[in-house]
Amino acid sequence: MDLIVEVKRHAYDRLTVLEDVSLTVRGGEIVAVIGPSGCGKSTLLGIAGGILAPSAGSVRIEGAPPADCLNPLTYVFQDFALLPWRSVADNVAFPLEHHRLPRGERERRVMDALRRTGLADVAGVLPKQLSGGMRQRVGIARALVVRPAVLLMDEPLSALDAQTRELLIEDFLDLLLREQVAAIYVTHNFAEALRLADRIVVLSRRPGRIKDVVAIPLPQRERGAASAQAELAELGARLWSLIRDDASIAEREVADV
Amino acid sequence: MSEDVSAAMSPARGVAFRGGGFLPAPRPLYSWLAFPVLLTLWQAALSFGWVSPVFLPAPTDIAVALWRLTVSGALWQNLSVSLLRIGFGWIIGSALGFVAGLAMGLSSRGRAVGMPLVSALYPIPKIALLPLLILWLGIGEAPKIATIAAGVFFPTAIAAFSGVDAVPRSLIRMAQSFDLPMAAILRKVVLPAALPSILAGCRISVSTALLLVVSAEMIGAEFGLGAFLLAEGNLSRPDELMAGVVVVSLLGLGFGALIGLAEKALLTWR
Numbered sequence: 095m096d097l098i099v100e101v102k103r104h105a106y107d108r109l110t111v112l113e114d115v116s117l118t119v120r121g122g123e124i125v126a127v128i129g130p131s132g133c134g135k136s137t138l139l140g141i142a143g144g145i146l147a148p149s150a151g152s153v154r155i156e157g158a159p160p161a162d163c164l165n166p167l168t169y170v171f172q173d174f175a176l177l178p179w180r181s182v183a184d185n186v187a188f189p190l191e192h193h194r195l196p197r198g199e200r201e202r203r204v205m206d207a208l209r210r211t212g213l214a215d216v217a218g219v220l221p222k223q224l225s226g227g228m229r230q231r232v233g234i235a236r237a238l239v240v241r242p243a244v245l246l247m248d249e250p251l252s253a254l255d256a257q258t259r260e261l262l263i264e265d266f267l268d269l270l271l272r273e274q275v276a277a278i279y280v281t282h283n284f285a286e287a288l289r290l291a292d293r294i295v296v297l298s299r300r301p302g303r304i305k306d307v308v309a310i311p312l313p314q315r316e317r318g319a320a321s322a323q324a325e326l327a328e329l330g331a332r333l334w335s336l337i338r339d340d341a342s343i344a345e346r347e348v349a350d351v
Numbered sequence: 352m353s354e355d356v357s358a359a360m361s362p363a364r365g366v367a368f369r370g371g372g373f374l375p376a377p378r379p380l381y382s383w384l385a386f387p388v389l390l391t392l393w394q395a396a397l398s399f400g401w402v403s404p405v406f407l408p409a410p411t412d413i414a415v416a417l418w419r420l421t422v423s424g425a426l427w428q429n430l431s432v433s434l435l436r437i438g439f440g441w442i443i444g445s446a447l448g449f450v451a452g453l454a455m456g457l458s459s460r461g462r463a464v465g466m467p468l469v470s471a472l473y474p475i476p477k478i479a480l481l482p483l484l485i486l487w488l489g490i491g492e493a494p495k496i497a498t499i500a501a502g503v504f505f506p507t508a509i510a511a512f513s514g515v516d517a518v519p520r521s522l523i524r525m526a527q528s529f530d531l532p533m534a535a536i537l538r539k540v541v542l543p544a545a546l547p548s549i550l551a552g553c554r555i556s557v558s559t560a561l562l563l564v565v566s567a568e569m570i571g572a573e574f575g576l577g578a579f580l581l582a583e584g585n586l587s588r589p590d591e592l593m594a595g596v597v598v599v600s601l602l603g604l605g606f607g608a609l610i611g612l613a614e615k616a617l618l619t620w621r
């Protein structure tokens with residue numbers, strides 16, 4: 095299944111946030127989106143998943159999602175968006191509850207998602223009892239339980255500390271590659287983009303346009319190797335040179351509110 | 352290097368602690384002692400004749416009067432009437448206030464209509480409406496219950512509104528992103544998230560109901576705690592009057608404790 099996002103323009107009142115941003119995600123592909131703050135990355139992701147309507151443009155799906163897929167476009171949130179009154183297992187079951195499923199299928203899916211994210215031991219625990227990293231694992235499990243075709247991830251690690259980020263990103267990568275789920279991964283962090291993505295879309299400062307698309311030819315599995323570091327560092331330098339001037343202007347911008 | 356130099360120039364001094372005070376610490380003993388100490392002083396004031404029992408009856412006299420009223424059935428006769436009025440008034444006012452608060456929290460139109468109305472009507476002391484309500488509804492139970500309902504309506508509506516308004520947008524977005532129907536979002540996300548605020552509103556509304564039932568009964572009622580207090584005052588029986596006041600106070604404490612239990616049972620997740 096391919097996801098085709100074509101935003102001609104998106105504005106909040108008179109503030110134009112995105113202009114001519116088109117983006118296609120093919121089955122199993124991981125696309126990272128980076129850009130200075132306020133350039134419309136979250137807006138783009140909201141449009142891609144249908145929770146924001148673009149001022150002009152369209153979003154299409156081509157091809158069929160996987161057979162047991164209940165929610166082709168599924169978000170993973172920066173602030174996790176867990177229901178604090180529900181246990182881990184009940185949070186993961188949440189997106190299944192309004193679907194008719196064969197007997198026992200719901201429990202099976204929940205257990206399966208918990209196992210794949212390493213949460214089986216804390217199924218009965220409330221979110222407040224978990225660390226930030228574990229909470230985001232719950233967010234991931236809740237996304238996997240519907241067997242999505244494309245995961246839409248808005249800075250899923252930025253609320254976490256650096257060490258937890260390192261641990262989780264490897265788990266993300268494992269999951270994405272193993273499950274063959276495609277993803278749009280919005281981040282500020284070059285290292286995360288370089289670790290995960292097949293392609294990195296670089297947006298300019300607001301109004302965000304596509305400044306460049308940087309493909310990473312190296313397979314993800316090989317990017318940990320010492321021999322790969324020079325190439326990755328070069329790509330990182332290229333990203334930085336693309337973004338630096340815009341980022342520095344965006345950073346000085348005074349909000350007009 | 353530089354450290355050695357400065358150490359040589361000035362003698363070492365300890366850094367004095369200056370971070371004390373301003374921190375709440377539990378002092379259960381003080382809480383437990385407050386009442387007995389107050390009661391003892393009060394009793395002493397009367398036993399030693401510092402205060403005349405005509406103005407202030409001794410705690411022991413109040414206890415005796417309370418017992419007398421309990422045994423004679425006079426207490427229950429008045430208390431039960433007040434409880435019924437509170438019950439009806441509170442349930443009606445809460446139900447209407449809850450619906451109004453939800454409407455204001457969920458719909459922009461509801462908010463646009465409701466906010467100015469609530470702001471204008473909330474500050475009116477509801478007891479001032481009793482004469483008007485008697486004109487409209489006659490002199491039976493209806494105007495008293497309506498007064499209580501009106502008093503309960505506003506804090507409930509405001510609590511429900513601010514509870515719904517404060518539900519994190521991200522939770523609603525999350526539910527929408529999984530295609531939950533509106534009704535399910537309301538039931539599974541909005542209401543549970545608003546519950547703490549709604550229960551806090553209940554705390555205010557039950558004391559409002561208590562205040563209003565006593566006031567309304569003092570204005571015109573045959574039975575009820577307010578009518579009882581007024582009659583005892585007119586008959587110059589301060590011990591029974593004070594016994595009635597104690598009952599009102601205990602009632603308030605009891606309602607508060609019930610809400611506390613509900614919070615404990617329903618909000619363990621916080």
Ligand SMILES: Nc1ncnc2c1ncn2[C@@H]1O[C@H](COP(=O)(O)OP(=O)(O)OP(=O)(O)O)[C@@H](O)[C@H]1O
Pocket residue numbers: 106109111129130131132133134135136137138300
């Ligand atoms: N609901 C809204 N109403 C009005 N303006 C908005 C709204 N949401 C976002 N904006 C504005 O649109 C611009 C783009 O916001 P967006 O959140 O998409 O940026 P972003 O690239 O995700 O930023 P960040 O890197 O800080 O997460 C910002 O200037 C923001 O203030």
Ligand SMILES: [Mg+2]
Pocket residue numbers: 135136137248
């Ligand atoms: Mg953002």
